[in-house]
Amino acid sequence: MQTVHRTPAIAVVATTSRDIQTELLIIPIFEDDTLQDEAELDSASGGEVAAARARGEFKAKPFELFFTAVRGWKAPRVALVGLGSRKDFTDDRLRRAATTGALAARQRGVTRMAIIDRRDTGVDAGRAAQVLAEGAIVGNFDGASYRTTDPPRVWLESVTLRVTGDAAAVKRGLERGQVLGECTNLARELANEPGNTLTPRVFAERAAAVAAAAGLTVDVLDEARIAELNMGLLLGVARGSQEPPRVVVLRHQPAGAPGAPVLGLIGKGITFDAGGISIKPAENMDKMKDDMSGGAAVLAAMSAVSRLQAPVRCVGVIPMTENMPGGRAFKPGDVLASADGKTVEVLNTDAEGRLVLGDALWYARSLGVTHLVDVATLTGACVVALGKTTTGLFGTPDSWVEQVRRASERAGDRSWPMPVFDDYKELFKSEIADFANTGGRAGGAITGALFVKEFAGDLPWVHMDIAGTAWAEDAKPYQPKGATGVAVRTLVELALGVDTWGKL
Incomplete structure (x- = not known):
């Protein structure tokens, strides 16, 4: 039986996006987002972000993905994850955006990922740390537990969360999110077991x-x-x-x-x-x-x-x-x-x-x-x-x-x-x-x-x-x-x- 889930090492930083050392940087984005807090992103992508939005290739619909290389940043690639409209936003959508990013990262062979908490979402820092941690861990699951001929699985080994705010609240949220993510995956693992092995x-x-x-x-x-x-x-x-x-x-x-x-x-x-x-x-x-x-x-x-x-x-x-x-x-x-x-x-x-x-x-x-x-x-x-x-x-x-x-x-x-x-x-x-x-x-x-x-x-x-x-x-x-x-x-x-x- 193969391992079906792993918990990556999760760290919280407060640095700028361009200074986060990782393989893939996940940035959630609204449909009407001006990205004022990430003003350097478009130039780092060589104008690809603005061009994709202008031609309708990326509309930031819920959980839509857009990948681009960036220059001058410590992360070589950025993935934008759509959050949809602001009026429909909930912290669960942020949780699901984190899972979307994690699954997409693993599909592309990425083992180190970072997620940016945009402070204009209205989710307080502690809650943001919790749902982002939950989402990332839930994305580090693969139910094909009895396959023997698949290539080696790619697991997220580390996840960095850029969350700014009350440090104590962020720490509590991170701890809660890790436990909830792990226990959600435990339930999934058990429910996935065949009846002949889980009597x-x-x-x-x-x-x-x-x-x-x-x-x-x-x-x-x-x-x-x-x-x-x-x-x-x-x-x-x-x-x-x-x-x-x-x-x-x-x-x-x-x-x-x-x-x-x-x-x-x-x-x-x-x-x-x-x-x-x-x-x-x-x-x-x-x-x-x-x-x-x-x-x-x-x-x-x-x-x-x-x-x-x-x-x-x-x-x-x-x-x-x-x-x-x-x-x-x-x-x-x-x-x-x-x-x-x-x-x-x-x-x-x-x-x-x-x-x-x-x-x-x-x-x-x-x-x-x-x-x-x-x-x-x-x-x-x-x-x-x-x-x-x-x-x-x-x-x-x-x-x-x-x-x-x-x-x-x-x-x-x-x-x-x-x-x-x-x-x-x-x-x-x-x-x-x-x-x-x-x-x-x-x-x-x-x-x-x-x-x-x-x-x-x-x-x-x-x-x-x-x-x-x-x-x-x-x-x-x-x-x-x-x-x-x-x-x-x-x-x-x-x-x-x-x-x-x-x-x-």
Whole structure:
């Protein structure tokens, strides 16, 4: 297996652009940019920058690239990265510009890169250092982990950020950005793993190693302990697989943090989802190796929370299993009993994610969490509703949903609130059990979320449906095809921002 990501050495300088020693200098630029702060650039390029803009070759549209040689500067080449219009600018666009530059640099064999923070963006220096570091590190990822005949990969070995401003804020931002970039790549690495190499047991072992390295407390519940806890929903899903299930429990308990709030993060960890007896079509079934993306996000986020010393107690719970057909597999028409005693009629074995989440939410509540967020590639219906660019948010109360939405906005993980009206519960009523595990096609993302809500008790709860956002089918300048690491930064932002929601 090849290395899939590396963290380059990152340094911050405050010197002029012409004096930065590097192979490629990245300069973000707006559509209406006069480049007054980089007045020497055009002459250093021999007039190429002005000429390209005049003839429309480079319009500075979002993530558009223009390369030019420069003379008299310590960097031999400059790449302009478009930021689009000023009115549409956000700090996430700056993050993505950094990733665009990093990917383009590596494609051209560059190992040393520098990025200029233009002070007219309106992003404060600390935040700029954070998002630029995140973006550069996220760009140092290659998911082709099992290719053996490719030429040697080019990795960014060093990245220089030209950021001026409050030195202490810049240092804090850089440290946060490095951790968030590394943990996003960790989640991408795990989601990219084939189902035969990342079985539930292997996932649990890797989670325990990550947790130990980050200073988290970790417990791994095996199938015997899961049975003792009467987690009938998880055990039901696991019955068709030769691989035994696991539940990984992670705890962040910072010294001096109050007893409450306790943030509970639950991530769906289906390491391969064939659909069970209600088997999926063969086309695109290979993508179901990423059905543990929610679990990967929770693991990576918990690692970052610990490394960044977030001032809030956090508990992560990741139920892990495969969903396979077989002679012992659970069947449509079966009735399963959950750990909290509720019974579920199984109408479709491919609606398994909500089942394992139900037992996991119950267990998180038993550990004393006060606020819940679950992350799951739960429903194709959410993809139909919101496409591949936006995560669905479901939850109660509205104030808690809004806190998670704001955290996702700061993180660059676009999300959108969806309704959870009780009327939808009529769709998954059962004649034989407390409720069924699916309500049909109509409102499928909503009924899936409301099923999970049945196990949240009276706690503030948010469900993030990342079915459309966990995997990029089409490459973009800032995102290659493959795992995205969505929700990692959202969960970390939420934990770091506890002062805004701790009393909800």
